[in-house]
Amino acid sequence: MSVYATSSASVLLFSSPSTQRKKMSGSSDDIKPVSCTIKPPVHLQIGDTKADAAHSGVCVVDVTLPFGKPVNIKEITFKNYYTAYVTVRLLRRSPGQEAPAKWCTALRDLPLMDNPHTEGGSQDYCSVHRAQMQVEPDHVVSVRLILRQPSSAWLTFSLEDINIFPHVEPNPEKEVSDWLSDLTLVDQHPDLEGLPDPQTVSSSIQQMWALTEVMQTNQTTASIGRYDVDGCYDIKLLSLT
């Protein structure tokens, strides 16, 4: 018996909890982005719009959410395309019949590129989580993204694949019914004849179970190292696609 105890103790030592994988925020399996209309970006110019000798460095993208259905935002995700800083402004209408909608700044000048003149971060995927915002992004009717790119090195700048994910309240935990916890074990001594002792059988089965658990959790990422297929590695031409 002591052998089983020590080996199962060491098994437990090295088995890691299966909940290691942290769920990434944002694009989890259940939450779909809200369908919204993204208006074409408007570049702002100083003075006369006809003489556009210089590229604009400020661009405004309006994202309107479905009419009549204000959203509690969990996260805004997008793919950057050479935008240096982004400011997020929200149009919120608090629930109530005659409450007016008000604009507020949720995030000011979030840097997306380390250096506006160079490539770092220029094509990265980003998200803005509600925890980063300065105001609660609830009952939002419209989102305005103000993009800034002060460097004249780039021809255009924008954000692509803008998605807004709604905040979903987690379900309250269901309570276990009282009557389930009232079950008690009844100790029975069945009539055994010629059958092995149930205690030894159950402990050896338990050890086998522990071993299979170890095998399952110890899936190795190491490859076997064979490069041929059943000993055959005759190659005529490389594929160019």
Next chain:
Amino acid sequence: MDEGSELSLTIAHIVQRLKGSHLHSQIERRAKECLHQPDIKLDSLKEDVRSFLKTSGWERQLQNAVYRELQVQLPPSHPAAPPEHLKEPLAYMRAAQAGWEKRVLKSLNSMSTELGVPLARMRPAAEQKELANKWNEMGTDEPDLTSVRPVYAPKDFLEVLVSLRNPNHDSSEDVSVRSHWGLIQVPLNVRDIPQLRRVYSELNLTSGQLGIDDHAHIHPDLFENEYVQIGKKVVMEQDSAAAQQYSRQGCSTGLRADLWALILNSNNQPQDVMHYEQLTAGVIQHDLLVDNLIYKDVKLTASNDDYYFVFEDFLYQVLLCFSRDTAVLEHFRYNSATPPRSFIQGKGGEEECAVVYPPNGVIPFHGFSMYVAPLCFLYNEPSKLYSVFREIYIRYFFRLHSISSSPSGIVSLCLQFERLLQTHLPQLFYHLRQIGAQPLRIAFKWMVRAFSGYLSTDQLLLLWDRILGYDSLEVVAVLAAAVFAFRAENLMEVTSLGSAEAVLADLSTLKVMPLIQIFLFATAI
């Protein structure tokens, strides 16, 4: 993502990668064995086993393994980012790399059809036996290589880099503060001298360096003796991170082999030796066209070099085995390149199986064997030499021949070299440009090989000490600029590309550490 969840994710990734590895099973076995010891008590089981593992050195080995995983791990990325974005975030660079790869594959295909040699074939039994017999002297009897030419040379690759353009970059203005006189026209972020001074602070004028302060006329008690003592302690402690920090000021010749093996965590366990044997079996079994490229490359470069011709046989062994090693494929997670694919007939005859060619996905180019040659001075056992080379390749050298925006990538190194030259030696740069001798055309071949074959070996190893110590190839670009600074006077007098090349043809007398130190810390800004 906040720091806490980033850390948990990193830990989860590392646990996943180390699970089921040989180190994991060894530690488990030791832990089980130690349960028989009398000082392990059941009620404090976890702590007692932990302290046993610590005192017996297993915790240190685990620490080194975790440190290694941290070095090669991808930085935390957005969940929406596809895998190709993790390899290379910039779309135009991915496209350029794909286009370059296609050219190389076409060249390899046409070589195969021209020569009538298949890309890969199984060797007949007699040939296998013959090769096994002369495994240690492959240099004596190589196949006819007159019609084999290297798939590409560094200067072909340079042309591709020069033509790299960001479609969104406004390059309409010819003359401005921002104008760049050099060949590389992509706006990557590279460090300038003030930033380099902060990062490379251990190379300061006031810190001792091997390569400077171990010179004959300086008394060893001033720096060298104590530094070597510290090095011995680091080797005894078997600590990877400490070895990497130590290497920043250089490694002494006697300790360098152990220190590099520590930094790279390549400890030549029995399973590494077995893996090497498996690779040699792969070489004997199948004959690849890539083998001819390797033979040709070794004959053209290392065998002609005064320092390295003695290692010809070693080079064949290591490089041929390297081509068969599928473990190298995992570095394509973070390499912007993609391994070439082909198809072979499967068992059914109808369906085709996709395989990678060569098995390690790396097609050697002219000069590739020079990545291995300097290591032959450090390691004389083939399996150890092999595992150190493989690790150093998948951490650093692959960046020297693939197009990426990484700060250690060849594009960034070229840009950094040109920027340093333009900022600190503008007269020289302008003069060279006027006579049609763009500096990068001369310096590129040095940087692609990390100066192997151009510097004398002891100086080269001092340079590679710093590459390992700082975990970056930037110091190669700094040295290239420092060499130009050193020979600036002569270069100002030349009037053609040919004579500029002649001034810079022989670097074998240069001492690298004084050049780097003066360029970084004694240049007026």
